[in-house]
Amino acid sequence: MNRIVDCITQAHDVGLLLVAILVCVTGCCLSVLASRRLRNASLQRRRAQLFLAALLTGSTIWSTHFIAMLAFEPGVDHGYGPVLTGLSFLAAIFGTLIAGLVFATRKSLGWTLMAGAAFGATVAVMHYIGMQAYLLPGRILWNVELKLASVVIGVALGAVAYHRIAYPVTRYCWLGGATLMALSICSLHLIGMASISIELSPLAVVPPQVISDHVLGHLVFGVTAIILAVGFAALSIESKLEDEAMLKLAHAASHDHLTGIPNRLWLSEWLEKFGRDKIAGRRHTIAIIAIDLDNFKEINDLRGHAAGDLVLRTVASRLVAVCKDDEDVARSGGDEFTAIKTGFSRLDEVIDFANRLRGVLEAPVEAAAYLAQLDGSLGIATSLKDGENTDDLIQKADFAMYRAKASTDTNICVYDAEMDEQNRERIMLVYDLRSAICNEEFELVYQLQHDLSNLEPIGCEALLRWRHPKRGLVPPDRFIPIAEETGIIQDIGFWVLRTTCIEAASWTQPLSLAVNVAPQQLTQPTFLENLADVLAESGLEPRRLELEVTEASVISDQAFTLEIIKKIKAMGVRIAMDDFGTGYSSLATLQMFPFDKIKIDRSFITDVHDDPQRAAIVRATLLLGSSLGIPVLAEGVEQEKELHFLQSEGCSFVQGYYFGRPLSLEDLRAVVSGAHRAVA
DSSP states (O other): OOHHHHHHHHSSSHHHHHHHHHHHHHHHHHEEEEEHHHTOOOOHHHHHHHHEEEHHHHHHHHHHHHHHHHHOOOOOOOEOOOOHHHHHHHHHHHHHHHHHHHHHHHEEEHHHHHHHHHHHHHHHHHHHHHHHHHEEEEEEEHHHHHHHHHHHHHHHHHHHHHHHHSSSSSTTTHHHHHHHHHHHHHHHHHHHHEEEEEOOOOOOOTTTTOOOOOHHHHHHHHHHHHHHHHHHHHHHHHHHHHHHHHHHHHHHHBTTTOOBBHHHEEEHHHHHHHHHHHHHHHHHOOEEEEEEEEEEEHHHHOOOOOHHHHHHHHHHHHHTOOOOOOEEEEEEEEEEEOOOOHHHHSSSHHHHHHHHHHHHHHEEEEEEEEEEEEEEEEEETTTTOOOSSSSHHHHHHHHHHHHHHHOOOOOOOOOOHHHHHHHHHHHHHHHHHHHTTTTTTTTEEEEEEETTOOEEEEEEEEEEEEEEEEEEEOOHHHHHHHHHHTTTTTHHHHHHHHHHHHHTOOSOOOOOEEEEEOOOTTTOOTHHHHHHHHHHHOOOOOOGEEEEOOGGSSSSSSHHHHHHHHHHHTOOOOOEEETSSSOOOOOHHHSSSSSSSEEGGGTTTTTTTTHHHHHHHHHHHHHHHHHHTOOEEEOOOOSSSHHHHHHTOOOOEEEEGGOSSBBOOOOOOHHHSSOOOOOH
């Protein structure tokens, strides 16, 4: 140890030695920063980074050695052989290239330590080649123990340095790796220099063509400055590119890829930050506005997803455009948006914001040569009276939005406590409805349809019932509108169609089967395909199936619906108009669409024999059906006098409680098999 200390303090220029150490530490820091990127880089980037890391690390080893050699003062004339000096540089570059390649491609602990050991061995090889290039009038004698110690310590520190770089514990572990790398270089050099002694000889002469200290100094400092500058510039550029890429990635993660506006993730992070700011006293009031587009699903189904995407982009840009300071809009999913307002003191300010938002929703959007007419339902919850928890405010704004959606008076609704209970019940119903098919909670009953000429059953209408495990029997007029509004009716409708067709195909008598089809089903892109699949799977003759549609199914887009109905009839399936007389365009609809049957709504049949106005409407309908060659079925017949009236007026078919309540599947099978009469 004394020999090492004496070598450092007595045989070296301390100033130049400190410069060598500074260059070593700087180069090692840059080398570690370059090496850290090797493992996670793509193959193409890895090649460039591998060369950069090898150049930085190798030149750091080489520069440190020769700057320290310039600091060494043997007291006699000396110089450096150009060939071995250059060879030592190449050895440093090549050795660190091998170490970097192992480090980048072999990620196990053992290979990492081997890469570090290869680095330490490279330092040793470069050092001792460089010492062979050192020429003076005499010869160098080596202390073998110190020489071996220098190699062992250098290799060991190199292995530990690479381990620290590869397996960091904290974000600052790279500094520890750089320090260990610098210690590996410096300790190997200083211990190696302490291991030498010079034996002068008057016969030895330094050749004149050797590199002098002056020339070597310019060479080393020039090479060092250039390589470190290039390395620093390259790492700075790469770091900047990585930062920009991370910013773009963060923006992509927090913004909707379709509309470009903030998404649900951004909203969650924003609300979390708002909560922290409020605790710190930097924020005060907040309002959440839940927005749902009305009629958007129909646009998607009728015009395709490309048109729907265009509508969403247009609506999003319009919503953002009307936002002022302290106002933001995010797309929270599908056709739903969430608006935020802060820094207000009165509810009127929030309502004004909501009116601005709804104003842009009312403006038509041109999509695929089609003018889409939209509207929106908005629900408002504020911290002024609805609490300060942002999660609760979002839920309350949703409740208010559902109230607005169900309301016929307004499209903007402010949350109140009464609404909470009503909408909570509705949301739970929607949740249960989504799982009702999987849980086998739906049942089917069948109401017989009779020929008025002989009162014999000629078919039946399938009616859906929901037997909830806790709520009991849920009335159809309660869950069917919700199913239609949420789109769940599409799955339910397919289940009804498939189940009834399979059942009807097994009947011994070829009774017809009537199945209701909701408007959302007709606009479903896969409806025709599903219908064909059901007929093929069940084996039911298409002429026995009758699909009942209402005017609501056809008036939204008559051209599209007409095309669908024509394709259905081409399969052999019949079409009936249900609830005739309740719409505002029934006559025009009958003239345009090729219906196989007209069903008079039950509201016109009740007491028809005693009500002149109802009687006139029924007579007109029967006359219209006769003129168009379309048979008419009257629904809701409950009294014998109603039945006689319809017989006298020439009605073709009837159904209703007069003939009995809707039948369970077992009772229907008994009727079909002729086990008992159908008439009650």
